[in-house]
Amino acid sequence: MSKSTDALQENDARFAELVRGLSAAQWTQPSLCTEWTNHDVLAHLVVGYAASLASIAATMVRRAGSFNGANTDLARTLAAQRAPDDLIDQFVALTAEPRGVGRIFPRRLLLGDHVVHELDIAYALGRDSEIPTATVAAVLDTQVRIPNPFVPAAARARGLNLVAAEADWSHHANGPTVTGQAAHLASVLAGRPWALPKLRGRGVEVLAARL
Secondary structure, eight states: HHHHHHHHHHHHHHHHHHHHHOOHHHHHSOOOOTTHHHHHHHHHHHHHOOOOHHHHHHHHHHTTTTTTHHHHHHHHHHHSSSOOOHHHHHHHHHHHHHOGGGGTSHHHHHHHHHHHHHHHHHHHTTOOOOOOOHHHHHHHHHHSSSSSSOOOHHHTTTTEEEEEETOOEEOSSSSSSSEEHEEEEEEEETTTTGGGGGGGTHHHHHHHHHH
């Protein structure tokens, strides 16, 4: 088992225990992920571990080739069918035996997806991140170094000096600097403007323009 797989499974187990405590009202609240409730976000994580390539392709055809549209449809459909507690149980089972695209998608990108979506839920509920700093630092490394066709974090980071204030992590470039908590940086690089006011430095304006 690779280190990235270990990190993903450990993070998923922690996340599952954390969200088991959410109330029915909290699950219906909007997340930071555009147009998705917290329930939809949880369903998306299950879809990412279980959906077949055929089901994704068929849904994309119905959505005129839009991957984002297909992703939304699949998540909302599953959320309408399954209660949060059932989805959490399914998510936990899938962390050990992923199916469909969950078996082939790179572990490092899945970790980033899961961390960002946990932040979508936590920040929308007015909570601080409970994700270990080392895990967020690993996600930041992936965001700035590995091109992701679905989340252009590397393009957003290009030319910026990024510094995580509370972590031993930074990304050096020849441009202006952005400083902030590691989780806030990860959330903004993933396209969520919510944490922009929590960042500081001359590079914040540049980063904001790229969202």
